[in-house]
Amino acid sequence: MQVHIIDDTVSNLMLFEQIVRRVAEEIEVTCYSDPQQALEAAERALPDLILVDYVMPGLNGHQYVERVRALPGSRDVPIIMITATTERSVRQTALELGVTDFLAKPVDPSEMQVRVTNLLALRRSHLRLRDQNRWLAEAVRQATRAVLAREEELVLRLAKAAEFRDPETGEHIQRMAHYSRLIATGLGLPEEECELIFKAAPMHDVGKLGTPDEILLKPGRLTDAELVVMRRHPLIGHAILDGSSSRLIQLGAEIALTHHERYDGTGYPAGLAGETIPLPGRIVAVADVFDALTSTRPYKPAWSLERAHAFVKDEIGRHFDPGCATALLAAWTEVLAIHHRFSDAREAASVP
Template sequence: MTSSSDRDSSDRAGAAMNVVLVDDSRSSIAHLTGLVQSVPGCAPHPFLSSARALEWCLRHEPDLVLLDHEMPPPDGLAFLEAFRAEHAEVPVVMVTNCTEQALRHAALNLGATDFLNKPVDACEFVARVRNLLKLRRSHLSLCSRSEWLDAEVRRATRSLALRERETILFLSRAAERRDPETGGHLVRMAAYTGLIAEALGLPAAEADLIHAAAPMHDVGKIGIPDHILLKPGPLDPEERRIMQQHPAIGHEILAGSSSVLLQVAAEIAFCHHERYDGSGYPRGLSSDAIPLPGRITALADVFDALTSVRPYKAAWPLDAAYEYVVQNRGGHFDPACVDALLARREDVPAVMAGEETPPAECCARLRCAEFRF
């Protein structure tokens, strides 16, 4: 259980020590308060009512509690049990004239730190308080240091993750620069993968991972000769065969990394041209044999190609693009992914708004092959 003292340790490490005194005897409270005031750096909080003391402790963070046993409800043991439910690390000293071993065992089992017998010896009391508060300060200092180190680790981890994503984006752009028809394709298609993954109900971290890895889907185009990649007209059969090698090339480039992000990117690069009915390439995988990130990216990739201007076509209107993906539901595309995209169709215009495009015209005569998917 995380105690409130642990949560607030960074704020408390250098502050005055709050010492709570609980005793229903006015004379005892006055005596103990005077002794606590003699210890430098202490702020005494005396209570004649254990109920009020407990209420205060549940709303504040004490550093030491000096607790009588024999009091109106809650008595010392009941107070200690309720107190420990909130404050796991704060030292509690039972100050009592009862020497019964059963009481001490019960108090220890409930989390008592130490005992002082009444009547309290002033010298012993001050020494015990100083020692316990010294330990308390050390605990707060360690907690504060731990929280600082934890924050530094989180900051460094975030920095590494951002650099890793930057590396992926830059490599993706390197591939994209060799294929001038794509324009802002990377950003848009990655955004579509995120929408689809979220609508499928994937955990946020998994959806974010797919979104971050998707821009690497076409990195294998680096290995395609310029005369094929940049050819303005249709590809002949041999050129198409060579072009269809880019998923395997992309997988070879990205595979073998210890980075989870690059592992997913390698999977996407290899599988984003597979089709749900098994008619895709390079391995002819079908249905669930295609990893889910590949199925998601396959739809996002084609959907952005349909709705974007390319040198060989105008952008399709959204209704025509939706009709196309629905017609290919269960053929080219995973039905669940199509349904997920349609469920998030209200978010699609915002993704498209990232790039200005001319007025769209539906080119119904264009076939899928002409998009070089």
């Protein structure tokens, strides 16, 4: 424990130091005859206990205490003021400034030793409590990170489960998630929200788990009746994910439900239009369609990137939110990098 003693009388410093050292061998005592030097030392490193005289040249006891209490973290440091004055106003002001206890001059050595012992014990308790609170806060952070990691794992496993039943590939999931984050970033969304959209986007088609194989895997075009069944997958996906307390899974439910809505109101399942479609759904709509166009499917070959670029541009304000589509096209260099980084081997030959 570190103790500072401040008194402009050298004989007092020597006496007080001897008394304090009797409390425990591990106590380190530093004496200051100049209160300004003591203050500068406290600014560098706060002690665990301060004994300060009231009447001193330069800074008196009140002024010293006021400046020490202004230092960060100083509120829990006990301060004993040593004074010969019996004026009530002096003590009242000292208490208001943050003095913990008083000793009257001439000092009784036994009384000083007891007060120092008690206040150092109090300081140790404060330090233990502070360390415990820090430990608990870190434990909570670690537990929260573990919960988020499990949520993210659940999301990926759900996406993979849907992928096993869908002719789309894992690379599609990777690409459209990265495109989604790219669009969110281009829209100026906060980094935390961009990351959340990136992690939730792979859940967009989890509802295809409830789509019959004969429709989901059909190589040709779907009939009108089959389209009705296929277009139920946003509702199924929302039903699978809805009701979670996790913000990530809540966002996944919203994306699953709304990523097939169109900006002009002709999409499904609810025919929402414009900004009545949640922004994450508008973002994923662009990312998902763009990657679907540039990917091979049982019913079509992959489009070239240039053709898909032109399609997205032409559909601004119709299929796509203008801001979302523009954000994708404005980041074309990054789009190309994502496409090639997660390119399917069978699709590579289709891309000029």
